[in-house]
Amino acid sequence: MESEKKTQTAAEQMTDKDLSEQIKKVTKDSHVRAENTELMLSFQRGQVTLPQFKLLLCSMYEVYKALEEEMDRNSNHPGVAPIYFPAELARLEAIEKDLEYFYGQDWREKIVVPAATKRYCHRLRQIGKENPEFLIAHAYTRYLGDLSGGQVLSRIAQKSMGLQGSEGLSFFAFPGVSSPNRFKQLYRSRMNSVELTEEQRNGVLEEAVRAFELNIQVFDDLQKMLLLSVPENQLQTSRTHSTPVKILQ
Numbered sequence: 001m002e003s004e005k006k007t008q009t010a011a012e013q014m015t016d017k018d019l020s021e022q023i024k025k026v027t028k029d030s031h032v033r034a035e036n037t038e039l040m041l042s043f044q045r046g047q048v049t050l051p052q053f054k055l056l057l058c059s060m061y062e063v064y065k066a067l068e069e070e071m072d073r074n075s076n077h078p079g080v081a082p083i084y085f086p087a088e089l090a091r092l093e094a095i096e097k098d099l100e101y102f103y104g105q106d107w108r109e110k111i112v113v114p115a116a117t118k119r120y121c122h123r124l125r126q127i128g129k130e131n132p133e134f135l136i137a138h139a140y141t142r143y144l145g146d147l148s149g150g151q152v153l154s155r156i157a158q159k160s161m162g163l164q165g166s167e168g169l170s171f172f173a174f175p176g177v178s179s180p181n182r183f184k185q186l187y188r189s190r191m192n193s194v195e196l197t198e199e200q201r202n203g204v205l206e207e208a209v210r211a212f213e214l215n216i217q218v219f220d221d222l223q224k225m226l227l228l229s230v231p232e233n234q235l236q237t238s239r240t241h242s243t244p245v246k247i248l249q
């Protein structure tokens with residue numbers, strides 16, 4: 001086993017009993033798999049296309065709508081309150097802005113999402129009703145991921161799609177967070193302050209693995225949609241708006 005020893009700062013006195021450490025550990029393999037989906041590889045290679053990005057935004061719209069509505073509804077729940085940071089983290093309005101930029105004012109009628117996105121949203125709504133403390137796993141997976149990759153991915157997306165300025169890229173911008181690293185540190189300490197029974201903690205850890213899996217399935221489904229809707233020769237190079245594709249069930 002590789003040594004887990006790390007240099008720790010005063011603000012980073014985490015132990016391996018901490019939820020933030022456990023959740024990172026149990027999702028480590030899933031993170032590698034998420035990074036290696038075709039969609040994420042396109043990002044990393046600087047080859048993300050406009051059709052890919054627009055479809056991703058549509059799915060992120062549905063996912064964040066479900067996540068943030070459930071977080072709002074449960075904002076006083078003891079498992080949610082400590083990690084409830086709508087002013088700093090909420091993504092829904094930013095995504096709406098981006099969708100309007102790419103699809104125009106009637107963007108709401110043009111949203112298309114695959115079945116995997118519907119399953120993801122269904123799960124979020126279900127746990128919002130039945131196990132609100134599991135929302136911590138989903139909020140962690142999306143928001144800490146966004147905060148970790150945001151700036152780099154934004155620049156890559158801008159370059160790959162030939163966008164001028166930062167229009168269409170609000171999803172990646174966190175104007176309420178001045179230092180993503182310090183904020184992540186605060187977020188982890190808030191996660192660690194949530195009181196959970198052994199059973200609840202195991203449930204949260206399992207849910208985090210599930211959250212990654214749901215994301216991977218969304219990315220895979222989006223790639224399938226693209227293969228069906230965009231001629232192969234346009235997949236790498238398209239810089240024009242694509243015709244909205246048909247929904248996959």
Ligand code: HEM
Binds near residue numbers: 034141
């Ligand atoms: C953290 C890279 C995709 C979720 C990170 C970190 C990097 C990274 C460099 C910081 C690690 C650290 O601070 O120790 C990438 C790359 C991706 C990618 C290159 C693909 C382009 C994703 C996806 C998700 C995700 C798709 C989830 C849906 C997370 C989470 C963290 C994280 C939750 C925080 C880990 C923690 O500190 O506990 N990622 N990531 N990432 N990423 Fe990703």
